[in-house]
Amino acid sequence: MQDFKEPSAALEETTEAGPASRPARVPLVYPCGEAPLAGTVKEIVPGVLWLRMPLPLSLSHINLWAVRDGEGWAIFDTGMHTPATVDAWQALVGEGAPLGDYGPSRVLVTHMHPDHVGMAGWLTRLHDCELWMTRQEYLNCRVLAADTDCQAPIEGVDFYRRAGWDEAALEHYQTRFGGFGMMISPLPQRYRRLRDGQVLRIGEHDWQVVVGAGHSPEHACFYCAELKLLISGDQVLPRISSNVSVFPTEPLADPMHDWLESLGKLRQQIPDDVLVLPAHDDPFNGLHARLNHLEGSHLRALDRLQALLGEGPKRAVDVFPALFARKIDSGVLSLATGESLANLNYLVERGRVVVNEDSDGVAWYVAASDFVEV
Ligand SMILES: [Zn+2]
16 A cells, blocks of 8 residues: 555655754765766676666666576566666577577566666566565565556545645545556566575575565564675665555554664674675675664654654644754655654654544644653
């Protein structure tokens, strides 16, 4: 039931200029130089290639990674299903092309957002190989794709009305609903399951699956200790902070808790000396500094939000100034609302904020007067 006309790339953009996500003060190091053009590759270390695909969004690109896997290449993430991405993939595979005649040997997808999973069905069918995903990402993707051309559900309308949307915004939501399937090639009907902690032998090296959550339900990262590489998807990005949202299917979800917990887990499980290969922007060194910065900026945003709610009751749509520096227009309203609710639910869950619904079904949040920080 998610409103995914704006895919994840745009979600990340939502908070780019926000106070919660200024670039890290500890400078990160970007050692890989210029990004490859679409349809070309750049070698990161022997047997690991950087690919980049265009996106028809304000965020212009997604990075993909190819790891030597016997005669072929294991592909990590796939690009959005657009004519430009199809062209780029066609230039990558074939005699004399960067990925050779054999091309993809398997397709691994970090999470279900269309810029990551969009070409997975197309690639696995064309190259007769398997799709590897975590179970929640695979099944959620199938559910969202099944909403294509469906009418917006009443639960979705109620959810956004409760957040404070006006009639025009609710109307807009209903006309845009069900766009997710338009951005992806249909998934194959079976897949190989990725699990947290699992070790995959890919070519000459072992890659460990490290699952995070908050941005999406069961996001896979891939860590190779021998090569000191981390394919991070959207779980860690160097310059923008990933969107963390509540959606109408689970209105009381607490994804901010999952997100903060995942930042800690990555810091604990992955050493600082890796080269991070993120889905957006450039490969970087400085993983722990980035994780620390992200955690600190989220915690500060939560404190700002609580202080704002100390001034009197507010709706989800009233708290944007505490969380985002940019103006929230209709194009990013659902993303900003989802992220505001992630922050509000986090505070409600911990007794820092209380919520009451008025007779119109709109939720009003106010700081708990008796809350004492311990
Ligand atoms: Zn994403």
